[in-house]
Amino acid sequence: MQGYHFPVADGRFGGGNGWKKEGHVKFFIVFSFGITYNTTMKPSIVIDTSVFIAGLRSRHGASFKLLKLIGKKKFDLNISVPQILELESVAKRPGKLPGLSKGDIDDVIDYVCRVSHHRMIHFLWRPVLKDPGDDLILELAVEAECDYIVTHNVRDFDGAEEFNISIVTPRRFLGIIGVGL
Numbered sequence: 001m002q003g004y005h006f007p008v009a010d011g012r013f014g015g016g017n018g019w020k021k022e023g024h025v026k027f028f029i030v031f032s033f034g035i036t037y038n039t040t041m042k043p044s045i046v047i048d049t050s051v052f053i054a055g056l057r058s059r060h061g062a063s064f065k066l067l068k069l070i071g072k073k074k075f076d077l078n079i080s081v082p083q084i085l086e087l088e089s090v091a092k093r094p095g096k097l098p099g100l101s102k103g104d105i106d107d108v109i110d111y112v113c114r115v116s117h118h119r120m121i122h123f124l125w126r127p128v129l130k131d132p133g134d135d136l137i138l139e140l141a142v143e144a145e146c147d148y149i150v151t152h153n154v155r156d157f158d159g160a161e162e163f164n165i166s167i168v169t170p171r172r173f174l175g176i177i178g179v180g181l
Contacts, residue, residue: 045075047151062173065181080140082121117144134156141160
């Protein structure tokens with residue numbers, strides 16, 4: 001069976017000659033000379049500071065589950081220096097993360113930096129959004145050509161759709177990648 005084949009929405013296989021976007025996860029299955037190649041692409045994401053803080057504050061919920069998946073090859077996480085500096089600044093505010101020392105926070109940030117794709121922002125789109133902190137997340141997502149920005153503040157990213165980036169909550173993103181709570 002030669003040519004390109006990919007699952008269609010109802011689960012059957014259909015023929016085609018290109019990419020199919022199913023549940024917002026891109027994939028491509030090629031049958032060639034009896035060998036099947038599945039080139040499933042992991043979604044590329046940026047995680048907003050609100051999700052990091054929520055996940056570090058509580059061991060319950062979608063934010064914590066998402067943080068546990070960092071580095072587990074379910075998605076490609078993108079970071080930038082401004083984003084990491086903002087995360088560090090917010091996380092180390094007195095009373096923000098009770099039960100975590102500054103050393104614990106440094107360990108988490110070091111791990112995130114170690115397993116993520118580092119991006120340098122060479123252009124500024126500002127101002128697109130109401131909050132400059134959100135603009136730095138959007139700029140990172142545009143630079144990294146991300147599929148998703150994962151945030152608790154979906155409405156704060158009104159205007160990001162012009163960059164073809166989906167804005168989703170942690171719970172919604174976990175559903176997209178097939179991971180339940």
